[in-house]
Amino acid sequence: MSGGRAPREVRGQGDATGGDGIFCDVCGGGYRDLLFIGRDRLYGVPGWFPLVRCQDCGLVYVSPRPSFDEMSRYYPQEDYDLYNKAAGLKDRSLEELGRLLGPRKGLIERYRRPGRLLDIGFGDGSFLYFMKETGWDVTGVDANEKMVELMTQAGIDARAGQLEDAGFGDGAFDVVTLWGVLEHVQSPRRTIDEIGRITGEDSLLVIYTQNAAAPEAGLLGPDWFIYEVPRHLYSFNLGNLERLLAAGGFRVVETVYETPLYYCQMNWQYFKERRLRRPGDVVHTPSFLDRLVVKGLSKYKKLVDGHRWSSAMTVYAVKGQGVRS
Numbered sequence: 103m104s105g106g107r108a109p110r111e112v113r114g115q116g117d118a119t120g121g122d123g124i125f126c127d128v129c130g131g132g133y134r135d136l137l138f139i140g141r142d143r144l145y146g147v148p149g150w151f152p153l154v155r156c157q158d159c160g161l162v163y164v165s166p167r168p169s170f171d172e173m174s175r176y177y178p179q180e181d182y183d184l185y186n187k188a189a190g191l192k193d194r195s196l197e198e199l200g201r202l203l204g205p206r207k208g209l210i211e212r213y214r215r216p217g218r219l220l221d222i223g224f225g226d227g228s229f230l231y232f233m234k235e236t237g238w239d240v241t242g243v244d245a246n247e248k249m250v251e252l253m254t255q256a257g258i259d260a261r262a263g264q265l266e267d268a269g270f271g272d273g274a275f276d277v278v279t280l281w282g283v284l285e286h287v288q289s290p291r292r293t294i295d296e297i298g299r300i301t302g303e304d305s306l307l308v309i310y311t312q313n314a315a316a317p318e319a320g321l322l323g324p325d326w327f328i329y330e331v332p333r334h335l336y337s338f339n340l341g342n343l344e345r346l347l348a349a350g351g352f353r354v355v356e357t358v359y360e361t362p363l364y365y366c367q368m369n370w371q372y373f374k375e376r377r378l379r380r381p382g383d384v385v386h387t388p389s390f391l392d393r394l395v396v397k398g399l400s401k402y403k404k405l406v407d408g409h410r411w412s413s414a415m416t417v418y419a420v421k422g423q424g425v426r427s
């Protein structure tokens with residue numbers, strides 16, 4: 103076979119055709135570089151997972167990708183911390199929740215007045231609960247059945263399973279949010295397509311996810327905490343995320359960058375553990391050295407916060423003209 107450019111028709115179509123993570127889910131490209139073969143650093147579930155980067159759009163993804171059913175073994179079965187938080191929601195004051203979640207709500211309401219909101223992968227449910235108590239008509243969908251049960255008991259419309267299983271009607275929502283969720287789904291393209299269907303014109307889509315353009319990603323490789331294989335099946339940068347959203351009819355209007363200090367602490371913990379062979383819990387029982395390093399890292403965090411080099415980003419994207427309602 104002669105060299106040169108590959109004809110476009112030999113390139114893959116991603117998961118839309120039932121792929122298993124061999125082709126890029128954003129652009130369909132098949133040319134990619136192996137970053138490293140990683141393992142579960144957080145829970146220590148056995149297995150090795152190759153992480154690759156698409157040569158066309160830079161999407162980082164686990165390839166081959168474990169199926170939805172296989173993924174369930176990589177999540178802790180009983181997360182009591184999560185359950186306790188959800189069960190205690192009614193006892194928390196709106197002021198307290200507002201301190202944590204007010205900025206998110208404020209940004210959303212810059213683009214949309216309170217209406218119908220869907221939170222995909224609602225975690226401890228605090229965002230759903232807070233939005234409901236402050237005038238929004240909320241719905242949640244989550245794979246954790248126990249959490250769905252707890253939210254239902256709290257009077258919230260919550261559905262179990264993947265987004266595609268919920269069967270929401272066309273144009274059912276004005277705002278859809280995914281806080282740390284898009285990196286976990288089987289096919290972000292399929293998720294965004296479905297969000298495109300269930301949102302009306304001028305709706306708002308909000309996505310919080312890690313930013314693979316952060317310098318730590320390249321510097322630390324397998325020790326970058328939020329590569330988080332195998333649970334994070336994808337790591338985006340702003341460019342490929344914009345491209346994915348555009349395919350679903352959404353245009354990014356605002357990006358908020360931040361570097362959570364917790365990420366910096368965990369980066370140091372992973373680096374120390376693998377490169378220096380010195381395990382230790384930096385977050386809960388920090389040594390003198392840990393405290394010194396984390397002090398330095400918090401300075402770094404302040405330096406990059408708000409910059410496109412931050413390790414996490416929240417994108418606000420509008421559909422159609424995005425005129426305020």
Ligand SMILES: [Zn+2]
Pocket residue numbers: 126127128129130131156157158159160161
């Ligand atoms: Zn790609």
